Amino acid sequence: MTKEPSADSVVGCPAGPLPGSPDFGDQTVxxxxxxxxxxxxxxGSYLRLEQLLTAQVLESDPPAHDELLFITIHQVYELWFKQxxxxxxxxxxxxxxxxxWWAKHLLKRVAVIEDVLIRQIAVLETMTPQDFLVxxxxxxxxxxFQSAQFRELEFASxxxxxxxxKRFRGLTEAEQQRLADRLRAPSLWDxxxxxxxxxGLPAATGEELSDSLVAVARDRDKYGELWELAxxxxxxxxxxxxxxxxxxxxxxRQIGTKSGTGGSTGAPYLRSRLGLxxxxxxxxxxxxx
Numbered sequence: 228m229t230k231e232p233s234a235d236s237v238v239g240c241p242a243g244p245l246p247g248s249p250d251f252g253d254q255t256v257x258x259x260x261x262x263x264x265x266x267x268x269x270x271g272s273y274l275r276l277e278q279l280l281t282a283q284v285l286e287s288d289p290p291a292h293d294e295l296l297f298i299t300i301h302q303v304y305e306l307w308f309k310q311x312x313x314x315x316x317x318x319x320x321x322x323x324x325x326x327x328w329w330a331k332h333l334l335k336r337v338a339v340i341e342d343v344l345i346r347q348i349a350v351l352e353t354m355t356p357q358d359f360l361v362x363x364x365x366x367x368x369x370x371x372f373q374s375a376q377f378r379e380l381e382f383a384s385x386x387x388x389x390x391x392x393k394r395f396r397g398l399t400e401a402e403q404q405r406l407a408d409r410l411r412a413p414s415l416w417d418x419x420x421x422x423x424x425x426x427g428l429p430a431a432t433g434e435e436l437s438d439s440l441v442a443v444a445r446d447r448d449k450y451g452e453l454w455e456l457a458x459x460x461x462x463x464x465x466x467x468x469x470x471x472x473x474x475x476x477x478x479x480r481q482i483g484t485k486s487g488t489g490g491s492t493g494a495p496y497l498r499s500r501l502g503l504x505x506x507x508x509x510x511x512x513x514x515x516x
Contacts, residue, residue: 291362293354300351301371307340308376314340315383315415322418325425327452330418334459341466348470348477356481363482368397375402382409384463384505385416416506419460426453433508440512457509464505471501 271277283298285291314333321330371377375398378391387410392403424430428439428450443450443457475497484494504510 285362286365287362291358293358294362296351296354297359297362300347303347304344305374305376307344308374308380311337311340311380312376312383315380319383319413319415319418322415322422322456323413325422327422327456330422331452331456331459334456334463338459338462338466341463341470345466345470345473348473352477352480354481359481373397375406379405379409381503381505382406383412383414384467385414386503386505387414415460415463419456419506422456423453426450437508437512437515440508441515444512444516460506461509464509467505468501468503471497471503475501 282302283295285294285298287294314337318330318333318337321327321333373395375395378395381387389410392406392410395403395406398406420430420436423436423439423443428442429435430439440457443453447454475494478497479494482494
């Protein structure tokens with residue numbers, strides 16, 4: 228939908244005037260936009276609940292109790308990845324368009340969502356290793372490594388690695404195309420560098436950009452908006468790092484040093500990714516303050 232809903236059209240809000248408004252009382256509400264008359268749109272049809280709630284198809288037979296939890300957790304992750312990409316793309320566009328306040332607002336939402344993703348791991352940890360092993364072998368060769376949206380999010384943030392397109396297996400042509408498009412598209416970091424240059428600070432080279440960011444940090448009265456934007460980017464970067472650390476700990480708790488279902492080394496591979504930063508320069512300038 229391209230039109231933003233008004234405050235009184237959100238699902239779950241009561242129909243008709245609120246108590247205390249001039250129209251509240253004995254007056255009969257005849258609006259055809261609210262209520263169940265005609266049933267043109269319902270909660271279930273709007274959210275496509277029939278499709279959504281039948282998308283959890285278990286591989287185990289007889290059904291393993293915890294497989295539903297495993298599927299649900301990962302489907303929820305993919306929904307949040309979709310939302311994160313939506314917000315990151317909009318924040319990138321906002322920085323190129325000079326709307327830094329809007330980019331900061333969206334990046335704040337990104338960090339809050341990522342906090343949810345971190346906390347969600349605790350739900351998965353209520354599944355014991357023994358219960359996971361009941362159906363784990365049935366998952367091969369599927370693997371979280373094949374999450375195209377997760378990799379899109381890394382690319383969109385600035386951590387672009389074209390070798391992943393060659394290493395990915397089992398991706399559809401559409402997923403491969405999306406990843407290729409992400410490699411070519413401007414990232415959050417590109418948007419931020421543009422914003423720094425648009426403010427009048429040098430940003431043509433890495434050295435110029437580093438010096439400019441130190442200047443921003445040292446004069447927040449003059450460059451307060453840029454500083455806050457940099458901090459919002461760092462919140463996103465830090466949240467992603469915390470998720471990776473929490474995730475590898477969960478994997479080690481569940482399967483120890485076993486190989487991943489997709490053929491990776493499992494936890495050792497995940498640990499090799501813990502040093503990844505989307506915006507390394509924002510971390511490095513701390514040493515120059």
